[in-house]
Amino acid sequence: MYLFRLAMASLANRRFTAILTAFAIALSVCLLLAVERVRTEARTSFASTISGTDLIVGARSGSVNLLLYSVFRIGNATNNIRWDSFEHFANSPKVKWAIPISLGDSHRGYRVMGTTEAYFEHYQYGHQQSLQLASGRAFASDPFEVVLGAEVADALHYKLGDKLVLAHGVAAISLVKHDDKPFSVVGILKRTGTPVDRTLHISLGGMEAIHIDWHNGVPAHGAGRISADQARNMDLAPQAITAFMLGLNSKIATFAVQREINEFRGEPMLAILPGVALQELWSLMGTAEKALFVVSLFVVLTGLIGMLTAILTSLNERRREMAILRSVGARPWHIATLLVLEAFALALFGVLAGLGLLYLCIAVAQGYVQSTYGLYLPLAWPSEYEWTLLGGILIAALLMGSVPAWRAYRQSLADGLSIRL
Amino acid sequence: MTQALIELSDLSFSWPGHPPLLDIPAFRLEAGETLFLKGPSGSGKTTLLGLLGGVQKPDHGSVRLLGQELTELSAGARDRFRVDHTGYIFQQFNLLPFLSVRENVELPCHFSKLRAGRAVQRHGSVDQAAATLLAHLGLKDPELLNRRADSLSIGQQQRVAAARALIGQPELVIADEPTSALDYDAREAFIRLLFAECREAGASLLFVSHDQSLAPLFDRNLSLAELNRAATPAEV
Numbered sequence: 001m002y003l004f005r006l007a008m009a010s011l012a013n014r015r016f017t018a019i020l021t022a023f024a025i026a027l028s029v030c031l032l033l034a035v036e037r038v039r040t041e042a043r044t045s046f047a048s049t050i051s052g053t054d055l056i057v058g059a060r061s062g063s064v065n066l067l068l069y070s071v072f073r074i075g076n077a078t079n080n081i082r083w084d085s086f087e088h089f090a091n092s093p094k095v096k097w098a099i100p101i102s103l104g105d106s107h108r109g110y111r112v113m114g115t116t117e118a119y120f121e122h123y124q125y126g127h128q129q130s131l132q133l134a135s136g137r138a139f140a141s142d143p144f145e146v147v148l149g150a151e152v153a154d155a156l157h158y159k160l161g162d163k164l165v166l167a168h169g170v171a172a173i174s175l176v177k178h179d180d181k182p183f184s185v186v187g188i189l190k191r192t193g194t195p196v197d198r199t200l201h202i203s204l205g206g207m208e209a210i211h212i213d214w215h216n217g218v219p220a221h222g223a224g225r226i227s228a229d230q231a232r233n234m235d236l237a238p239q240a241i242t243a244f245m246l247g248l249n250s251k252i253a254t255f256a257v258q259r260e261i262n263e264f265r266g267e268p269m270l271a272i273l274p275g276v277a278l279q280e281l282w283s284l285m286g287t288a289e290k291a292l293f294v295v296s297l298f299v300v301l302t303g304l305i306g307m308l309t310a311i312l313t314s315l316n317e318r319r320r321e322m323a324i325l326r327s328v329g330a331r332p333w334h335i336a337t338l339l340v341l342e343a344f345a346l347a348l349f350g351v352l353a354g355l356g357l358l359y360l361c362i363a364v365a366q367g368y369v370q371s372t373y374g375l376y377l378p379l380a381w382p383s384e385y386e387w388t389l390l391g392g393i394l395i396a397a398l399l400m401g402s403v404p405a406w407r408a409y410r411q412s413l414a415d416g417l418s419i420r421l
Numbered sequence: 422m423t424q425a426l427i428e429l430s431d432l433s434f435s436w437p438g439h440p441p442l443l444d445i446p447a448f449r450l451e452a453g454e455t456l457f458l459k460g461p462s463g464s465g466k467t468t469l470l471g472l473l474g475g476v477q478k479p480d481h482g483s484v485r486l487l488g489q490e491l492t493e494l495s496a497g498a499r500d501r502f503r504v505d506h507t508g509y510i511f512q513q514f515n516l517l518p519f520l521s522v523r524e525n526v527e528l529p530c531h532f533s534k535l536r537a538g539r540a541v542q543r544h545g546s547v548d549q550a551a552a553t554l555l556a557h558l559g560l561k562d563p564e565l566l567n568r569r570a571d572s573l574s575i576g577q578q579q580r581v582a583a584a585r586a587l588i589g590q591p592e593l594v595i596a597d598e599p600t601s602a603l604d605y606d607a608r609e610a611f612i613r614l615l616f617a618e619c620r621e622a623g624a625s626l627l628f629v630s631h632d633q634s635l636a637p638l639f640d641r642n643l644s645l646a647e648l649n650r651a652a653t654p655a656e657v
Contacts, residue, residue, distance in 0.1 A: 013519035329504025329532030
């Protein structure tokens with residue numbers, strides 16, 4: 001304990017170098033933990049994008065592609081599936097609930113999704129959390145009603161009762177708009193931290209209605225046009241949808257139903273297990289995330305080598321200090337211990353300051369990161385894994401401290417009690 | 422004949438690859454004695470002090486401190502023996518600049534239980550022992566005790582070093598040119614204080630210097646060159 005006090009006093013005497021050294025370690029620790037935290041949160045939020053859904057079904061393509069457009073609103077479906085195929089499976093006795101999804105339109109860069117009330121009732125994310133309305137209600141019988149995701153409402157400043165016009169296609173700037181059939185906002189969902197926040201939800205009838213006078217991908221002209229009021233009185237039963245999600249009565253049936261869908265004779269379809277597809281997708285992105293982690297580990301190593309250099313260069317000018325300590329009874333191993341303690345203390349300060357810096361950064365950037373990237377960075381106590389990392393850094397510092405300790409040990413044996421001026 | 426504090430016999434030492442530096446047939450320092458050992462720099466003074474401190478081992482011969490043969494002890498045991506029984510004062514920059522005056526004086530007590538125990542026994546606490554010694558050496562101001570050691574003048578620093586050498590009553594105080602940085606009046610005053618404290622503590626004083634003018638103050642005078650058969654005639 002007394003040696004620790006001596007090491008502290010000696011460090012305080014060289015406080016400028018010591019602070020710089022500890023600061024370099026702090027920065028590297030902060031970076032490592034930030035990368036680790038973003039990584040963990042990204043993985044968690046990614047994995048919790050969808051839950052409770054047993055199967056996602058779309059036209060036959062790749063499982064990642066299906067997952068991307070049905071859940072993440074990225075990319076496009078290769079093909080539609082027929083309404084009667086959906087009904088065939090939705091009415092199966094093994095199926096508890098089914099949510100049809102119809103995609104393809106957008107509003108100022110945000111995707112529009114046609115669905116049914118079943119979506120608000122059964123769709124779940126995170127730890128089996130259901131969607132909740134922040135205000136208003138779900139869409140009802142009128143086809144021209146829209147329920148906004150939280151981010152859409154925030155970013156575009158929409159409130160209940162506002163009218164908005166959907167655009168055909170999913171490009172950010174769309175030249176063809178469904179401006180003859182405006183929608184009114186009837187509900188705004190609570191924030192979920194998932195792609196739901198960036199989606200406009202309309203009924204399948206609404207989706208049908210805005211395309212009712214379209215033929216071969218272009219709107220009708222002149223007399224062929226059908227007004228919104230006319231459309232309300234027409235049969236808006238959909239012919240086709242993009243994908244659907246299934247909840248089953250028994251999880252055990254999942255593989256059987258999956259096979260049934262994949263072997264369905266009506267049309268080629270693909271059923272995927274969301275968890276498996278999420279894993280597959282994450283493993284694609286995992287490489288970048290691992291690379292980032294390795295880079296930040298090397299930054300920590302650089303910080304520690306900086307510390308080693310600082311201590312080693314100080315050794316020569318501290319020969320007198322060592323000789324005085326020897327003359328008052330310190331044995332060579334005391335001197336070596338002093339240097340190890342010094343390295344440990346520097347690393348400890350670095351780690352603590354790094355933690356402080358991390359929390360400061362999170363506190364400052366939390367809101368921004370959440371609204372911009374949809375990532376929630378918690379101001380939480382370090383996880384077990386993070387403690388392990390920090391412990392590893394301290395152990396590495398101890399090991400590195402043994403290098404100057406060994407040199408000082410040799411040096412103090414050779415110098416003895418006196419050191420010439 | 423009473424037991425000598427230091428007893429060297431038939432001692433020889435040479436640095437590897439160099440001619441013999443020390444060859445001392447016999448040397449004694451009695452308990453309570455103050456001895457002035459004259460030696461110019463390069464005459465092997467520092468090496469002799471290293472041998473007495475157990476930092477170096479002689480090529481052959483015996484080094485006895487308080488009857489204990491140092492050459493028979495392990496390096497760690499010699500270190501412990503040294504701090505238990507010897508206080509050192511060096512030329513200059515004796516103190517750790519980043520510690521307070523009080524902490525500097527108390528340093529040996531952290532490495533020697535024996536000396537800490539004696540300090541407590543005699544003064545009640547190590548703190549009290551340090552304060553009393555410093556007061557005897559003319560550093561009475563309590564505010565001074567908590568100042569950084571390097572904020573003191575050189576003369577004051579040497580008195581702090583003396584207090585450090587004396588704390589916990591070691592049997593031997595070795596002073597290696599402690600006065601070379603002081604002016605003449607201060608030198609004599611410093612030595613008188615040192616004598617008084619050594620007497621009070623019952624310690625012997627081995628004072629090594631090249632400054633002959635201080636020699637008459639001591640019980641006994643010796644020249645290292647007379648003692649050392651390996652010395653070149655020019656030094657005698």
